[in-house]
Amino acid sequence: MANLPAAGEPAGPAAGQPATGPPARGPGRRSLETALLVISIVALAFNLRAAITSLPPIFPELEQRLGLSPATMTVLAATPVLCFGAVSGLAAWLSRRLGEERVLFGALILVSAGLLLRGALPGTMLFPGTIVACGAIAIMNVLLASMIKRRWPARAGLLIGIYLTSLSTGAVIASLISVPLYDTTGGSVQVTLGLWGLPAVAATLIWITQLRYRRRVPRPPAQPRTGPGRPRAHVHRHALAWQVTAFMGLQSLLYYAAISWLPELFRDRGDSAAAAGTLAVGFLRASTGGWTVPVILLLLICGVELTVGLFAGRAKLLPVSEARETTETTEASEATGTGSTLVSRSPAEQALPVDGTQADNYSKLPAAAMSWPNPRAGCAKRHRWNL
Numbered sequence: 001m002a003n004l005p006a007a008g009e010p011a012g013p014a015a016g017q018p019a020t021g022p023p024a025r026g027p028g029r030r031s032l033e034t035a036l037l038v039i040s041i042v043a044l045a046f047n048l049r050a051a052i053t054s055l056p057p058i059f060p061e062l063e064q065r066l067g068l069s070p071a072t073m074t075v076l077a078a079t080p081v082l083c084f085g086a087v088s089g090l091a092a093w094l095s096r097r098l099g100e101e102r103v104l105f106g107a108l109i110l111v112s113a114g115l116l117l118r119g120a121l122p123g124t125m126l127f128p129g130t131i132v133a134c135g136a137i138a139i140m141n142v143l144l145a146s147m148i149k150r151r152w153p154a155r156a157g158l159l160i161g162i163y164l165t166s167l168s169t170g171a172v173i174a175s176l177i178s179v180p181l182y183d184t185t186g187g188s189v190q191v192t193l194g195l196w197g198l199p200a201v202a203a204t205l206i207w208i209t210q211l212r213y214r215r216r217v218p219r220p221p222a223q224p225r226t227g228p229g230r231p232r233a234h235v236h237r238h239a240l241a242w243q244v245t246a247f248m249g250l251q252s253l254l255y256y257a258a259i260s261w262l263p264e265l266f267r268d269r270g271d272s273a274a275a276a277g278t279l280a281v282g283f284l285r286a287s288t289g290g291w292t293v294p295v296i297l298l299l300l301i302c303g304v305e306l307t308v309g310l311f312a313g314r315a316k317l318l319p320v321s322e323a324r325e326t327t328e329t330t331e332a333s334e335a336t337g338t339g340s341t342l343v344s345r346s347p348a349e350q351a352l353p354v355d356g357t358q359a360d361n362y363s364k365l366p367a368a369a370m371s372w373p374n375p376r377a378g379c380a381k382r383h384r385w386n387l
Contacts, residue, residue: 036209037151041144041159042166043203044108048140049171050196051115051133052080052256057178057263057277058192065189066123076130077260081252083134084141091142100147101210103139108207110136112200119194126193133200151213170199175259175280179273 055062056077063073094103111133118129144163149156178192185191235241259280266276 034152038159038162040203040207040210041148041163043199043206044104044140044144045163045166046170047108047111047196047200047203048137048144048167050174050199051111051130051137052174053171053259053280054174054178054193054196055130056260057175057273057280058182059264060267060273061182061187062122062126062189065187066126076127077256079127079130080134080137081256083131084138084252087135087138088142091139094139095143095146099213100143100150101207101213104143104147105204105207105211107136107139107143108200108204111140112197112204115197115200116194119190119192119197122189122193171259175263175277177277179277183274 059073059077062068063070068076091103098106114129114131114133114136116129117125118133145160148159148163152159174196181195182188182192262280263273263276266279267273271279
């Protein structure tokens with residue numbers, strides 16, 4: 001049985017095709033090539049989602065600082081998916097002409113340029129930089145797994161697992177530190193956006209080690225036109241094709257809609273900006289890390305992250321001493337039956353004097369104050385929202 005190629009060597013050529021890459025080396029040389037291949041894959045995969053997940057946690061800040069409308073923010077959130085759909089089809093054509101390694105190198109250059117420009121001039125280059133970076137990421141999404149299977153077919157599953165883990169790590173870190181980075185730099189949009197160009201530049205420099213490998217695909221010989229031609233496959237006529245398309249489309253819709261709007265939803269419900277990014281991390285870890293992390297460990301990690309994010313968001317709403325004092329006062333009022341001190345009061349109740357005459361004063365309230373759903377029920381239930 002023929003020996004499988006080492007990790008640093010391209011797959012053996014098919015019959016009639018020229019050899020690809022350098023000749024086989026000694027064990028030490030192969031170990032170095034293997035290490036460089038793994039490091040290059042990790043560095044490239046780290047940048048596949050960081051440029052996307054770093055934006056949603058600071059959407060409100062971008063909207064305020066750059067003067068963007070809600071409709072513009074919606075278009076910005078949809079830009080990555082639109083770029084993926086528009087540019088992915090070019091990956092195979094570019095690979096046949098230039099080789100996968102060179103196309104991936106060019107894509108890394110574009111990602112670096114797009115992110116650096118987006119950070120340097122956020123007012124004018126926010127959309128152009130995002131489009132350039134996401135278009136290049138679309139190319140890398142298609143070609144990276146293909147290159148892994150060609151370069152090291154015997155360990156393709158392991159390398160793809162490493163690739164997905166690095167992708168998940170980049171997405172999680174970008175979502176986790178965007179708000180703290182924005183606060184630490186004094187609200188600098190340039191630094192917050194431009195920082196993610198540095199990992200892309202580092203990955204570009206590391207990927208130079210892979211440029212010596214190139215897959216040369218010779219043109220197929222011309223087929224005679226006398227015989228019957230090969231029948232063309234009509235994919236759109238197969239139900240399975242539509243089912244796979246619908247599944248992948250719904251999966252992308254769920255993922256990108258969630259990472260785009262979950263942080264803002266958390267902030268709208270009262271969580272701090274930092275906590276919103278932390279809570280979104282739980283979704284990112286669950287959606288992208290499940291391929292390589294054991295399920296039990298994954299659930300524990302997500303539970304810890306969600307708990308930390310929840311308490312981080314609530315800590316600023318009510319100090320511990322005030323929460324204890326409010327709880328004790330509420331319990332005392334329940335014991336005496338006065339019910340005049342409440343943890344949660346509706347606008348209608350806040351407009352009334354706490355003198356036992358609320359029932360008579362409800363009729364004197366304006367219509368806007370009475371629009372609160374059932375103000376009497378809020379008084380009777382005594383909700384406690386502080387943790």
